[in-house]
Amino acid sequence: MSPRCYAVGGVESIRYADSVNTALSRRGFVRWRTAIFAIFAASGLSIATWASRVPSIKADLGIENSQIGLMLLAMGVASILGLSASSVIIARFGTRTGMLGAMIVFAAGVALIGIGTNLAPSVAVVLVGLALFGFGNGSVDVMMNVEGAAIETQSSKTLLPLFHAFFSVGTVLGAGLGALAASLEINVFTHTAVVTALIVVVAFVAHANVPVHVGADAPQTHADAPRPAWRTRLAASLSAWREPRTYALGVVMLGMAFAEGGANDWLALGVSEDHGGGDALGATALMVFSVAMTVVRVVGGPLVDRFGRVATLRVLAVTATAGIVLFILAPTLPLVFVGAALWGMGASLGFPLGMSAAADDPARAAARVSAAATIGYVAFLCGPPVLGFISDQIGLLNTLYIVVALVVASGLASGAARPTAGSTVGVGRRVEHG
Structure with a gap:
């Protein structure tokens, strides 16, 4: 097997010889795969956290279904914007750094939802939280799937359905924690603060275990070859729409x-x-x-x-x-x-x-x-x-x-x-x- 070159978002390329590829498959590969499993689960957890506390948010803020609908619209629009922006983020920073940033964004959104519900009650604050939450989740969704596909390529096995199963597991966990918090009368701020901290921890631990590699976010090039400007990479990425x-x-x-x-x-x-x-x-x-x-x-x-x-x-x-x-x-x-x-x-x-x-x-x-x-x-x-x-x-x-x-x-x-x-x-x- 010839050496392969990996590079992400301006990070210095690392050349893996046969022995390093073997090491990656035994240790680094497992850590990489586990990190992406955790990111899928964290995304599902965040979504179910919001969904499970909607009745409490509605009661605490004294709002009507129409205002809940407005919140859902803001989250949906922000999610689509996040999906669309993912190409720019990947072209500029790569999936590894991009996922970390996107997870921090949607974690901040979860925190703001709690703050706007109990600490500083405000529909506007919750709306901002949902916008950040939607944008971050939309962006990370593309990037975690890109990483999952890179893991598929590395293993030559179909793994994305299993990654999506972990997302489902995250939603089940989030719904369960939400039901428990509601039954124990734990307010939304306390609940979301705990979930926010958990997501941030997952984000940094996962980032540390995702290897610096090309994955699927940039063409493989020789280690000493100059990397195209990010605007050039962005133009190439948008060509998919053609x-x-x-x-x-x-x-x-x-x-x-x-x-x-x-x-x-x-x-x-x-x-x-x-x-x-x-x-x-x-x-x-x-x-x-x-x-x-x-x-x-x-x-x-x-x-x-x-x-x-x-x-x-x-x-x-x-x-x-x-x-x-x-x-x-x-x-x-x-x-x-x-x-x-x-x-x-x-x-x-x-x-x-x-x-x-x-x-x-x-x-x-x-x-x-x-x-x-x-x-x-x-x-x-x-x-x-x-x-x-x-x-x-x-x-x-x-x-x-x-x-x-x-x-x-x-x-x-x-x-x-x-x-x-x-x-x-x-x-x-x-x-x-x-």
Whole structure:
């Protein structure tokens, strides 16, 4: 094996000979992978911390649902801006430093949410906190997926579904801590202060364990070759928006993001009201969906490595379609729960595998992941409110047929996720056709 050169964001290049690559695979690689697992979990933890304390924030500030909606809008817009800015951040600083900065930004946002709720009660302060929270999470989302894809390339195994499973674990942990804090009547400021400190610790520990490497945030060059100016790298990164494959992958991710976001916001209500199950069964159905999604994300990597990325996406698109249709039409609650489980299984891997496909070429991964993720996240953030508006006109269950159509489109576009020439991740043991 010839020596490889790694460089990030203006940091001096480090050349790894065979012995160093071996050392990285045994020790540094494990630390690197664990650091990115922790970042995914911290992102999920932060999101669930906010979501779990919304009732307390509403009560403490004495605000209405319309103002909560304004807060959600501010967070969503900031998240999209963060996604869009990630290319600039990566081109200027690299993913390693960029992730540290983005985590500090969203940790500061979490802290401001608590300050604006209890310490200095103010809707404006909470709005600023949510803007920082959304921007930081949007930025780190692209960067942690770029790093996850680089780890895939290093290991030649599909790992992004497992990384996304850690995000899900973080949301479960955050929801659990939020429920515990609420039951113990711990105020939002104290709760968010503890979570902020935890996120900051994770950020610095993870940063210390992410190697200085090219990952996927800049082209590999010879160690003594001059590095292009960051504006040149930025221009190259924005070229991803001129590639048809970017939009095809965006369709794959858009359909599954609609399926996931729609379930998160409307599945419980559909069970509770439209299927007459009540609030408790509605919450239980959402839990079934979430558990099914997490389980498939945990085992998804080996499945993809066995059957290939495209075949897996197509099977899961069929699974999600069947699950949503069953959820809509089921005459009994047990079948509704079966539909929710199939829905969660089917929607589980579209987003992470879309990210993985966008990162097939390490030299262009940051740009392509950023562009494809922006398309997917616009759907994730904006889709559920659109579904809510339409459901007022035609009913919630009928509205879910829109999600069915988008999942079908995702399945039809899944050929775009076929590994590019030279990529060993997601190929499968059998050659993919079609």
